[in-house]
Amino acid sequence: MSATAHALELRDLTKRYGQFTAVDAVSLSVQRGAFLTLLGPSGSGKTTILMTIAGFVAPSAGMVLLDGSDITPLPPERRDFGMVFQGYALFPHMTVAENVAFPLRVRGLSRADRDAKVRAALDLVQLDRFADRRPSQLSGGQQQRVALARALVFDPALLLLDEPLSALDKKLRAELQEELKALHRRVGRTFVNVTHDQDEALSLSDQVAILNHGRLIQLGAPEALYEQPRTRFVADFLGKSNFLQGLVQESHLGGLRVQSGATTLVQQAPRALRPVAGSPALLSLRPEKIALLAAGETAENMVEGHIAAWSYLGAGFLLVVRTADLGEIRVTLPSWRAPIAPAEGLAVRLGWSADAAVPVLDDAA
Ligand code: ATP
Secondary structure (H helix, E strand, O other), X not given: OOOOOOOEEEEEEEEEEOOEEEEEEEEEEEOOOOEEEEEOOOOOOHHHHHHHHHOOOOOOEEEEEEOOEEOOOOOHHHHOOXXXXXXXXXXXXXXXXXXXXXXHHHOOOOHHHHHHHHHHHHHHOOOHHHOOOOHHHOOHHHHHHHHHHHHHOOOOOEEEEEOOOOOOOHHHHXXXXXXXXXXXXXXXXXXXXXXXXXXHHHHHOOEEEEEEOOEEEEEEOHHHHHHOOOEHHHHHHOOOOXXXXXXXXXXXXXXXXXXXXXXXXXXXXXXXXOOOOOOEEEEEEOHHHOEEOOOOOOOOEEEEEEEEEEEEOOOOEEEEEEEOOOEEEEEEEOOOOOOOOOOOOOEEEEEEOOOOOEEOEOOOO
16 A cells, blocks of 8 residues: 555535435545445446546535545645546647656646656556557557556546546456556555446455445445345346345344245345344345255255256356246356256256345335
8 A cells, every 4th residue: 555545535425406416425435545436327426426526526515535634625636636537538649658748747847757757657557668659559448548647647646537448348448457456556546436337346446336326325345245235226236136035934043034935945144134024025146156956956945947048158057947936046057067958948946055145125216
């Protein structure tokens, strides 16, 4: 962690446009040097929050704090944050080095100081050999790296990124994700990134804030969010999940017994997530947590069904299994080990352990 990394806090941040609330009392804090991603569907308020942090949008209520100081009234230029925004393009008439030097010229640095910093920034994004090219002579990925160098060259307190990789094709995006992660580690600064790409959020971030309709739904480390989503929206937005509905028959120390038609499900659950007996329960069960049971094999939870559809994924198989009590269940298998090849109509038995699913709140509107 760098000594110049900064901690960011949003306190009850709210932005209204007339009657419409784009950001609704969002509170969160980001540790020094951490990589935070704001993740949510289109219109969930991600860009508005980023623009409020940058100072381009004034909040209707709430505060932005940097290292504990209220910076809400400061104009963007006094905040001095690095930015890589969508459509925040490079200057086409300038070389790569001139583009990167631009923020330093604006700040009145001498030629010698500029040159040293530009070289260091281009080195950081591994583009030192391209200093004299024009942006039009670079690939899309290289242009984005120049934009990153330009945003980092003046040692900003925070780096703000708004979908920096969204215009790139899938393979290049994956490559740049790795680079961005490595870059974050090298510079040790606090990064705030906006995306609607779940994979990008999970692979890049230390913390992910899941937003919907301007509200913060859950904040956490990628693994915690994926493994312990608090609501149906979070489970559904971060990857695929099966949602099993039933009535709580028993709620005790170890967890729950949930009745769904003729099927009884056993489910571990910490106290805070245990609905009381008699109330409805919703369980989120990830497709990769389910096994195909061989003859005679048992599991804590078992259900019979028929394959309604299947597909080969390269890295494994996806099955859609139709069951009488639990509806359609999606299963992903790393390999197919049954003696009979997968086929529509094939009878199968699915099994999963009592800790495979998680009880979630039903926030589906
Ligand atoms: P996307 O992924 O599509 O960029 P987002 O999550 O970044 O979406 P925002 O751009 O923050 O969403 O917008 C949040 C909501 O606020 C949207 O419904 C948008 O229409 C609305 N909004 C944003 N700016 C304004 C504005 N200047 N005037 C009125 N409404 C606005």
